[in-house]
Amino acid sequence: TQSTVSSGINAEYGGFSMGMFIDPYSFKSVSKRKDYFGQLPYFATDLDCPETASKPEECTWTDYFEAKVPCTDGQQAAIRCANQPFSVKGDLAVTTNSRGRSKFMCSVTAELYGQEYSSKQNFEAAILARSSSGQYTLISEDPRFKRGAFFAKATTTNMDQCFFCIYGVSDTMLWDMAINDSECSYKMDADQIWNELMSQSQGRMGGRNMVANFPEHHRG
Numbered sequence: 001t002q003s004t005v006s007s008g009i010n011a012e013y014g015g016f017s018m019g020m021f022i023d024p025y026s027f028k029s030v031s032k033r034k035d036y037f038g039q040l041p042y043f044a045t046d047l048d049c050p051e052t053a054s055k056p057e058e059c060t061w062t063d064y065f066e067a068k069v070p071c072t073d074g075q076q077a078a079i080r081c082a083n084q085p086f087s088v089k090g091d092l093a094v095t096t097n098s099r100g101r102s103k104f105m106c107s108v109t110a111e112l113y114g115q116e117y118s119s120k121q122n123f124e125a126a127i128l129a130r131s132s133s134g135q136y137t138l139i140s141e142d143p144r145f146k147r148g149a150f151f152a153k154a155t156t157t158n159m160d161q162c163f164f165c166i167y168g169v170s171d172t173m174l175w176d177m178a179i180n181d182s183e184c185s186y187k188m189d190a191d192q193i194w195n196e197l198m199s200q201s202q203g204r205m206g207g208r209n210m211v212a213n214f215p216e217h218h219r220g
């Protein structure tokens with residue numbers, strides 16, 4: 001068994017800001033089929049760290065040979081260390097052919113406690129355009145996810161080439177934005193866009209809720 005604070009103590013001792021106990025087989029480099037941990041001997045159990053502890057030496061544990069209850073395979077514990085609990089970043093790439101047909105690729109990568117957090121399973125996205133006069137066009141409300149990114153296609157001949165992708169974790173307020181203004185006639189500002197979208201969608205925040213309430217005449 002382990003205390004709730006011991007993961008953080010060991011992570012900080014290793015130079016990280018935080019840590020959490022996880023299934024050791026959740027690491028990609030460790031395979032259950034090869035049974036890596038099953039080949040190692042147990043050496044301690046009943047780990048306990050007081051709230052005032054700042055290093056592992058201030059914790060207590062029982063050497064395994066003195067344990068009153070034996071351990072079994074599957075009870076091993078591992079600590080995932082990280083400097084922040086959750087991080088996400090996105091990028092929007094746009095290519096347009098000579099006929100004015102554009103292809104959009106919104107790439108989203110995220111980490112949860114230092115481990116990859118699946119964009120395919122946990123994120124949703126929408127791709128939009130903003131004109132120089134502040135008018136919005138919805139390029140795709142539900143872009144297709146494949147090969148690690150969200151994809152959409154649209155004819156953009158009559159649009160200002162000012163595009164952005166909003167992406168976030170489903171059913172949460174964890175949303176962000178990636179901008180592509182490389183061919184735009186003005187510098188796009190993320191804070192301004194958020195404020196305008198919130199205003200036009202009656203203040204409902206969060207991905208599909210916001211896009212679903214987007215004024216109908218702004219849809220592409």
